[in-house]
Amino acid sequence: MESLLVVALATVASAWTYSPNTSYSATISVDASQKYQTMIGGGCSGAFGIACQQFGSVGLSPAKQELVTQILYDENIGGLSIVRNDIGSTPSTTPGDVNSILPVCPPTPDGPFDYKWDGNDTCQLQLTQTALKYNPNIYVYADAWSAPGCMKTVGTEDNGGFICGVRGSTNCSGDWRKAYADYLVQYVRFYEEEGIEVSLLGAYNEPDFNPITYASMESDGYQAKDFLEVLYPIAKAAFPNISIACCDATGARQERNILYELEQAGGADLYDIATWHNYQSNPERPFNSGGKPNLQTEWADGTGKWNAYWDVTGQLAEGFQWALYMHNAFVNSDTSGYTHWWCAQNTTGDNALIRLEYDSYYVSGRLWAFASYFRFARPGSVRIEASSNVENVYVSAYVNTNGTVAIPVINAAHFPYQTTINLNGIKASTATAYLTDNEHNVTMMGQTQIGSTFQVTVEPRSMKTFFLS
Numbered sequence: 001m002e003s004l005l006v007v008a009l010a011t012v013a014s015a016w017t018y019s020p021n022t023s024y025s026a027t028i029s030v031d032a033s034q035k036y037q038t039m040i041g042g043g044c045s046g047a048f049g050i051a052c053q054q055f056g057s058v059g060l061s062p063a064k065q066e067l068v069t070q071i072l073y074d075e076n077i078g079g080l081s082i083v084r085n086d087i088g089s090t091p092s093t094t095p096g097d098v099n100s101i102l103p104v105c106p107p108t109p110d111g112p113f114d115y116k117w118d119g120n121d122t123c124q125l126q127l128t129q130t131a132l133k134y135n136p137n138i139y140v141y142a143d144a145w146s147a148p149g150c151m152k153t154v155g156t157e158d159n160g161g162f163i164c165g166v167r168g169s170t171n172c173s174g175d176w177r178k179a180y181a182d183y184l185v186q187y188v189r190f191y192e193e194e195g196i197e198v199s200l201l202g203a204y205n206e207p208d209f210n211p212i213t214y215a216s217m218e219s220d221g222y223q224a225k226d227f228l229e230v231l232y233p234i235a236k237a238a239f240p241n242i243s244i245a246c247c248d249a250t251g252a253r254q255e256r257n258i259l260y261e262l263e264q265a266g267g268a269d270l271y272d273i274a275t276w277h278n279y280q281s282n283p284e285r286p287f288n289s290g291g292k293p294n295l296q297t298e299w300a301d302g303t304g305k306w307n308a309y310w311d312v313t314g315q316l317a318e319g320f321q322w323a324l325y326m327h328n329a330f331v332n333s334d335t336s337g338y339t340h341w342w343c344a345q346n347t348t349g350d351n352a353l354i355r356l357e358y359d360s361y362y363v364s365g366r367l368w369a370f371a372s373y374f375r376f377a378r379p380g381s382v383r384i385e386a387s388s389n390v391e392n393v394y395v396s397a398y399v400n401t402n403g404t405v406a407i408p409v410i411n412a413a414h415f416p417y418q419t420t421i422n423l424n425g426i427k428a429s430t431a432t433a434y435l436t437d438n439e440h441n442v443t444m445m446g447q448t449q450i451g452s453t454f455q456v457t458v459e460p461r462s463m464k465t466f467f468l469s
């Protein structure tokens with residue numbers, strides 16, 4: 001059964017397309033006078049020791065370690081800019097876990113706190129440094145899955161539990177909230193000493209979910225208020241420019257609940273960026289974050305086999321589908337960026353953007369969806385109004401800080417659309433088109449002189465980004 005499926009996939013090289021005798025047309029309107037969110041970018045993670053696979057632990061040669069990282073982060077290839085690092089909570093070196101900077105927990109919250117930096121961070125430092133080589137403006141998101149065990153009700157990094165000191169916490173030797181806040185800030189300090197700025201700091205990963213088997217910690221919005229009111233001032237005093245995240249819930253709805261309760265508890269100002277994952281629910285509408293930005297900080301299909309396709313079966317790990325997920329988040333929920341789960345992993349599953357197999361690597365169509373947005377809508381760009389008059393052509397638009405404009409268009413039809421793009425409030429004289437479909441990976445297709453309107457063809461089942469300068 002399984003081998004038949006593989007044969008079927010291999011022979012059906014691409015989803016169908018056709019050229020109808022009538023020409024289908026669409027009109028897109030882009031209006032720079034209507035502005036929305038500022039973009040942060042796209043990214044991925046090397047948490048749980050997976051960064052070590054990107055840096056040779058399963059046989060990837062040093063040259064390919066560089067190449068794979070360059071493919072992800074180079075402005076002219078993958079275009080990513082976010083690295084999400086796991087602030088480890090494991091007291092010893094354990095395969096598949098991330099080392100804690102506090103290997104020995106003191107008996108009480110008064111200390112002593114003997115922080116240790118191993119100059120490695122379970123290969124996440126090397127991932128961050130190498131990404132910085134190819135993109136000097138990496139946005140580092142340092143995020144803890146759990147506090148060290150001694151600071152929690154369960155006494156261990158696994159099994160969920162609460163931070164000792166928040167409402168509802170029992171079985172505690174004291175109030176460990178300040179100790180946990182200091183610990184998170186110390187991690188940022190170690191990166192600063194390596195010359196790397198952490199842009200965003202998070203104390204939680206999926207606090208609505210208790211997986212038992214790996215580092216995890218629970219919290220609702222009220223309990224988050226009890227901790228964030230300690231963390232926020234301590235972190236800002238140490239690093240005035242740092243942003244504080246809340247709270248990496250498993251889904252957008254779960255995140256909304258936490259944000260709502262945080263506000264009910266009086267903690268609406270104790271975070272800067274609403275961070276959420278897309279596993280258990282989709283964003284669908286604006287976040288209740290009081291105007292603060294929101295960022296999708298982790299997602300992958302996670303259950304399927306490796307899937308590198310752009311658009312073959314319509315399965316949700318395909319690149320074309322990811323282009324639409326991002327479109328919907330950016331347009332319907334004002335989401336500022338999108339972070340895939342792992343960057344590069346030695347695997348036969350579909351959790352990573354790049355699959356490693358010893359010294360070989362394979363790039364997924366998902367990365368080309370990220371690249372079609374983020375090579376052109378760079379960090380700091382501002383989304384502007386863009387709409388299409390037909391349901392199966394999706395458009396968004398972004399103005400970069402230097403005035404250039406990116407217009408990613410997705411054609412979900414199986415036939416081409418002759419498209420008129422009308423511009424309002426944009427001064428540009430040239431449009432360059434980059435196509436991604438089953439045969440093209442963000443390939444430059446041509447350049448044309450433009451006025452306030454221009455005509456283009458958008459190929460079937462493709463994403464075509466128009467870069468205006």
Ligand SMILES: *[C@@H]1O[C@H](CO)[C@@H](O)[C@H](O)[C@H]1NC(C)=O
Binds near residue numbers: 018019020021
């Ligand atoms: C296009 O027109 C030709 C000639 O009339 C016809 O044979 C063909 O089936 C048409 N194709 C489509 C997709 O309608």
Ligand SMILES: *[C@@H]1O[C@H](CO)[C@@H](O)[C@H](O)[C@H]1NC(C)=O
Binds near residue numbers: 052120121122
């Ligand atoms: C970092 O630590 C891992 C083990 O966790 C090791 O395999 C790797 O070689 C180290 N990297 C560096 C750059 O020292």
Ligand SMILES: *[C@@H]1O[C@H](CO)[C@@H](O)[C@H](O)[C@H]1NC(C)=O
Binds near residue numbers: 155171
């Ligand atoms: C209470 O804490 C102790 C020590 O940290 C731990 O061994 C025990 O499992 C905890 N009990 C519960 C119910 O979590």
Ligand SMILES: *[C@@H]1O[C@H](CO)[C@@H](O)[C@H](O)[C@H]1NC(C)=O
Binds near residue numbers: 239240241
């Ligand atoms: C904070 O950011 C500003 C503007 O980017 C920069 O000039 C300043 O040096 C930063 N301050 C610190 C403490 O990093």
Ligand SMILES: *[C@@H]1O[C@H](CO)[C@@H](O)[C@H](O)[C@H]1NC(C)=O
Binds near residue numbers: 346347357358
């Ligand atoms: C690396 O991937 C291959 C399959 O692609 C698998 O057989 C091997 O066990 C993996 N090795 C590790 C250490 O994960």
Ligand SMILES: *[C@@H]1O[C@H](CO)[C@@H](O)[C@H](O)[C@H]1NC(C)=O
Binds near residue numbers: 308362439
């Ligand atoms: C596009 O990338 C895919 C992997 O995502 C690769 O298999 C294919 O050869 C590339 N095609 C071109 C034209 O570069």
Ligand SMILES: *[C@@H]1O[C@H](CO)[C@@H](O)[C@H](O)[C@H]1NC(C)=O
Binds near residue numbers: 376378400403404
């Ligand atoms: C403007 O910024 C974009 C995105 O970073 C870059 O690709 C482009 O070269 C810049 N253009 C000019 C004229 O500086």
